[in-house]
Amino acid sequence: MLLVAFVPAAPAADAVRPSAPAHPPGVAIASAHTLATQAGLDVIAQGGNAFDAAIAVSSTLSVVEPISSGLGGGGFFLLHDGKTGKDVFIDARETAPAAATPDKYLLPNGEFDRDRAENGPWAAGIPGLPAAFVHLAEKYGRLPLKTSLAPAIRTAREGFPVYARMARGYQARREVMERYKGTRAVFLANGQPIKEGDLFRQPDLARTLERLAAQGFDGFYKGETAKRLLAGVKAEGGQWTAKELAGYTVRERAPLTFQYNDWKVTTAPPPSSGGVALTQMLQILDAYDLSKLDEAQRTHLIVESMRRAFRDRTFYLGDPDFVQIPMKTLTSPYYAAGLRATINPQKATPSDQLSGQQTPLEDEETTHFSIIDAEGNRVAGTQTVNLLYGSGLIPPGTGVLLNNEMDDFALKPGTPNAFGVMGYDANAPKPGKRMLSSMTPTFLESPQKVAVLGTPGGSRIITMVLLGILGYDAGLEPQAVAALPRFHHQWMPDLIEMETDALSPGTQQTLEAMGHRFKVPGNAAQGGRGSSHVWGNLQTVEWDKTTNTLMGGSDPRNPVGAAKVVESAPSR
Template sequence: MNRLLTPSVKQHFIFLIFVSFVFSNPVIASNSETPPQSAIASAHPLATQAGIKILQQGGNAFDAAITVASVLAVVEPYSSGFGGGGFWLIHDAKQQRNVFIDGRETAPQKAHPKLYQNNQNEVIRSLSINGPLAAGIPGQAAALAHLAKHYGNLPLSTTLSDAIHYAEQGFPVDKVYRKLAAYRLKAMQEERTTNAIFLVDGKIPELDHLIKQPALAQTLKRLAKAGHTGFYQGETAQYLVKNMTDHGGIWTLEDLANYQVIERAPIEFDYQGYHFISAPPPSAGGIALAQMFGMLQHHTMPQHQSVEQIQLLAEVMRRAYRDRAEYLGDPAFTDIPSKLTSSSYLQQLSNSITPNKATPSSELKPVLPPNQGTDTTHYSILDDQGNRVSATLSINLPFGSAYTDPDTGLLLNNEMDDFSSQPGVPNSYGLVATEANAVEAGKRPLSSMTPTFIESPDSLAILGTPGGSRIITMVFLGALEHLNQAPVENWVSRPRFHHQYLPDVIQHEPETFSSAEKKQLERHGYKLKPVGRTYGNMQAILWNLKEKKVTAASDPRRIGNSLTLNH
């Protein structure tokens, strides 16, 4: 049976979405076994170590998830933070239940479709990128409070303690910090509080310089003491609304007081003996993965990289991203067609793929081109009871909107740029979108964040990555490595390429293709666009049930760290 439930309901209704389509018999990892080790893989060593310490103190995976997320929020201000949001895919071992916790930002009530346009209906890009007007109502604090209240064993005062410590005492600047600060330096220099905290005399700090955030530490203490209301009401909320209003923002106290996380049913599907559990809308990730694997079901794919394999993968990517552009958005505002994951529709898409020939995007059913930003973070956790978490968090572009609230220390997101400021006008990630992802009060912007579990009788995989519009294809390629029985280190280090329908090019990392492959792909009609750098930061865990062994790996492209803990 194929069904996608998409009622048009408003913001705070708990919307459950479930996709079930079967390419083979459903296969799920054994429920009776528990892992021989716990494991954490995150984007920063301090966060991984703090999470392991929580597990040693008797916390479960959900407690560790709070700690890891909060420490990342402090030591990765360029990627995540309490001024942003994210998605938490969790498995509750006691209840044998998978839940998707949506802590995505929402548009303020004063937002409207022409918020970022001038009187001539022209998009003013800077308004959705820099400063308070670019920020959606953040969801990370609400999500962590929700995890603590409903799933954790420990109080927030314990699980937030390391984050508070690093905010008060400081964390050392590393090479990733310097690189991403350079990307957003001008915007950071123009915001007084951001300049004072995250730069030194208006310049990028030297390696090992300590970044201290005392105002943020006080905000975290209020959250630790009062939970959800300690952030969304009272002193923190009052500071945020006053300061943002003074600087051109449109938040209200009601926007903050009304924010709630939403628990959703994940996207679930089966492919060749593996059961996938992934992100539902407002993420495009789960549906896009379901479509890409659904199309592959109708083709014989070479096991090892070849021009034939590259072409097939690029074509299924192209078609999934075309549908992303037209159909996907916040399910409380957008009716998402059930056909997108139906066998007949995926067969139809598969039939349109011609071997050894590129299908120009212009030849597919036309759609106005969607948008998305590049910095985000991810972590994966498995505990000794079999609880697990795959979480992807973001403030959108590096250092978000570059606006730091002086009284709360919150560096705010610029996730409003993930909406379509105007149909057909690309966002910061070159994605295009239709009215399905237009700016609207209370709406959650479409995302590519794709936290994922993959189950089989022999294994359990936990994976995800940051990377803007390329997140889905990175998870897709990492999953294919797992399906080919490659070790977890291969998933995170695999050379990457990406097609997102528009622009009609295959983007790729350096050294992904050989000279011969490049020439042959170009002869087949593909345009190749080197990204000029590596991208992504995958964090992954593999529980091999057959060998009774847990392994974890962090992407070698950055400074992430993975640790296992023996019981």
Template sequence: MRKLTLVLVCLLVALPASAKPRLGAIASAHPLATEAGFEVLAAGGNACDAAVAVSAALAVVEPVSSGIGGGAFYLIERRGGQALFVDARETAPASATRDMYLGADGEHDRRRSLDGPLAAGIPGEPAALAHVVKRCGRLDLKRTLAPAIRLASEGFEPDAFHLLMAGMRKAALAASPAAAAIFLDNGEAPKAGFRLVQKDLAAVLQRLARAGKAGFYEGETARLIVDGVNAAGGAWTADDLKHYKVVERAPLRGRYRDMDVLTAPPPSSGGVALLAALNILEGFALDLRDSVTGKHLIVEAMRRAYRDRAEYLGDPDFVAMPIAQLIDKNYAAGLRAGIRPDRATPSASLPGAPAGPEGTDTTHFSVVDTHGNVVSATLSVNIPFGSGFVPPGTGILLNDEMDDFSAKEGSPNTYGLIGAHANAIAPGKRPLSSMTPTILRRGDTMAVLGTPGGSRIISMVLLGALEFAAGNDDPAAWVSTGRYHHQFWPDVIEYEPEGLNDTDRAGLERLGHTLKPVDRRYGNMQAIAWQPANGEMKAASDPRRKGSAQVR
């Protein structure tokens, strides 16, 4: 596989090979969030404490992509190898029904599942912050949330991407007076120089810092959320919030050649699809294939992995899933047997439901500390600025993750993904997600990576993992590699500018693939490479956006 080394276009800071970092490495989507993480590491915290600080800071400075009104997955490997997965995915409120987003004509009314309080699931991130600190941190919430509280109180100047997305989501934000007062400037999308101050959000974070989970899901904050949601047409109860719980799940494990894979279990579909695709590809000598054939085989593996995602996966607390079979090497061998090296497989010839859309505005960060603790975390509010709704007096921008359910079987969501009965709406259920925080090991090197990008998350992590598996230990290459994507349905290869060259495009079309260019580069991968034996760390932030990756 072609190795890309685009070090200069990445925000990459690495110490000399002989030196050991004093604190660790952090790669996140925003410089202020990365600084928050290092502030907490310098105060004596570990990677779990830093992860909480980064999460909370991102909730303040990157509300386009995540926030305490949303959810998160935390993949954690502690010193000594103990691994856990913290599922803080949003849940459907008790009032949710299978057909709640269908119009009078029986079709999915997407605006109702994207904008306003009816689109929001019960947030999980605040519970996760309290849980992660208690489960594996060294500090308390007052210390780990302090940087975020300060940023919310004092304000900051949003970057160009934030301002662009505020303009794109202006109508949804304007429909919520509390959101408009915070994120718009006299009813208009703000311009450069605008200072975003979030006093109500600071107060909410302070209550969370003082009282832990109860400081958000009970008391004053909970009352304001429920009252605000219901006054604007939603249907939440105090019990919806009070009964929310994060769930610890066993991470999925697999192996691709000499690379060990630790990744996310359901309700993430990402880990299952990642392992399935790698298992299929293990039977092909990609390093001996020409570029076109190699990409063709990767696309065919994506096609089959996404097919199974749509057909079988959902919330493990609600549906039985054949996970062991889906990630079994023998099952992959059967799928591999149906792949022709010289011809594309039409998706219509494979059984199963087409796959539907999923929100792209998510964020990822990676943390490694010098004690040997590792966190790979992906957080989301779904599409930019989530539902666009803020309950008055809270500053909390609620998610619109209810759109990640299958509102109607076979009907695509906002990211084109199609779901089956396994991902149908039900009270208390968690919608299926593509978020794929992942930790890889090959020889004496560990890779920590993940990315936002909706349904494309899985394919991006797959391409990054293949770079690492091919022997490339430079995280700048993983985050920079050109991207292409196939999700079973629609039956097209999407590719970003420079994701496929002229020879690749012509060759793939000769094999029968339909190509669809994406007009902009996508994703925002944050990655760390770590060699535990000598302590060397490298960190890289995706050059497509303006994140911050540092080793200190």
């Protein structure tokens, strides 16, 4: 994977104020659930570093957020080693089973089989998250895997209170989840669907985690757990093999890096589409002083940058181990300048006027956590099972809810997936291939500050991270960044989608006069979803080097999330 370095390097160390501290004064962790945040702090207190804490946070989220992620899914981990200054991207994305060819997702009449793509065994890719835990522990952590997984095992065995979002999500997916014997055994253990306030225990998942803790990679991808996974998939009509399960491998890739104003941005490379899109959008916007523009003009330019980046996402991006991606072109400032030249400052560009053919170039789903430790190590981790509760299928005896990431492939070229984004040959499924993702864990670093951020939200992840970066650039503190109102455009459909009241009525009117169309919350006639809605669950932490202080921001849209700072942690 090419390391993109297309702008002047970040300011040299001697350009930083002489009094700048060498390391943060403690630990900051932000995640989507307070139990996961605390798990990370507990592991650091036992002598671990940010990478051990990442295992603890990620595995605990896998227990307490089955609606968003789990051992049956995958994720991306962006790491920074405080001692060496090295950044690395850990790709634990799911892979396609050999049997999952595009024809398997078509109905007899040739139409796309949406149910098979989203529900049950054919929707699931080979999980990557357990392998990521082993990789992090063996290569970057300081503690044995059994120590870092202990909080998750305890929480799975002893249980935790069901929260409102988890109960609502179950009701939305109940029909699918109750198709499967293994899922019913977990979610109908007391004969009734889970409801808010119930104590939710997962003894099978605890035993699966214990085998992983004791045996490492073989404890999940071989042996007893593997046998149960394969049997459960086969019983529901799926076709996984022991060879492809045991053959799963984590990939280490070079992150994308570029400069935006005073910030060095380090972010996710393919098979994430997020880093390339961020690079394009911010390089387009780099020519404008957004702080001097009114809300309507600023929003117009941001939307036009989104529109162009998502158009390129549709055609060019996929798994770099399988397809040639024109990275030099897509991330070039000259290419961004060409895109910028197509923007009319006073008028929206209809998406169908941006070529729908390739040119000769080369929300509540998912979860995120951010960590900085006292040694200067950093982790931005984003993980998922795709849609709410993934495929809905738990192979009996495992407690492992399988993902439905196969829908993130272009299973039928030009047909939108569940998030409304399309793809073509670059993202077509092949055995062992990783599906394109929007997950965008990101670092920001300036002479004065370091920030870690990311969020769930399907295709909206990329634009939420963009807005978060623009918030930091405007001088906002982490909690304000996490709370920023959100809007989104993804080329097709040609609509600005936004949270309720994200833009003022006057701004909406001005943008509509420029030719923009809106997906208005609550207005079914304009594509709305009903009542007032919000999206995302951004988690971010910041180290201010000028004051040597740590701060965290946890999205106020999620009442069970938590950002915690422990100052004066000893440096080891």
